[in-house]
Amino acid sequence: MLTLRRPTPEDADALVAACQDPEIPRWTNVPSPYTREHALAYINRDDPRVLNFLGFEDDQLVGSFSLLEIDLDAEYAEVGYWVAKEARGRGVATQAVERLKLVADQLGITRLELLAHKDNAGSRGVARKAGFIDTGELRPAPRVDPPTAPDYVVYAWSAE
Numbered sequence: 001m002l003t004l005r006r007p008t009p010e011d012a013d014a015l016v017a018a019c020q021d022p023e024i025p026r027w028t029n030v031p032s033p034y035t036r037e038h039a040l041a042y043i044n045r046d047d048p049r050v051l052n053f054l055g056f057e058d059d060q061l062v063g064s065f066s067l068l069e070i071d072l073d074a075e076y077a078e079v080g081y082w083v084a085k086e087a088r089g090r091g092v093a094t095q096a097v098e099r100l101k102l103v104a105d106q107l108g109i110t111r112l113e114l115l116a117h118k119d120n121a122g123s124r125g126v127a128r129k130a131g132f133i134d135t136g137e138l139r140p141a142p143r144v145d146p147p148t149a150p151d152y153v154v155y156a157w158s159a160e
Contacts, residue, residue, distance in 0.1 A: 015039040062087035097130040127155035
């Protein structure tokens with residue numbers, strides 16, 4: 001059973017271990033190599049535009065799931081996540097994204113976007129399974145400077 005909760009300092013070692021998988025920085029903005037300092041910065045991040053959660057099954061870290069770029073006035077947020085190597089292909093991301101939709105609803109957010117690299121079939125599948133629609137738009141990787149090529153497919157979900 002998947003449990004989502006806010007990260008704590010006790011999660012740092014598990015985050016560092018999971019983020020050594022080269023597939024995570026390949027598709028996300030997670031730094032490589034990923035260090036304890038990176039984990040603690042993630043855990044201690046104090047930004048009202050971000051809500052981070054860690055996913056666990058039987059006390060094992062299975063992923064990181066976030067609402068990003070939260071704008072309550074615009075009722076908007078972006079979904080970001082990664083799934084640990086051992087947990088991929090089991091529906092963990094889809095379950096977590098469904099739960100993030102509930103969190104968004106509680107915050108009054110009515111539009112979520114999920115950006116998946118055009119070559120990341122797994123994340124594109126998660127978006128579709130979680131009820132997001134391909135908008136037909138391509139964007140550069142989010143929060144990357146300098147901007148990348150527009151290789152990220154924009155999926156959107158609306159509560160309305």
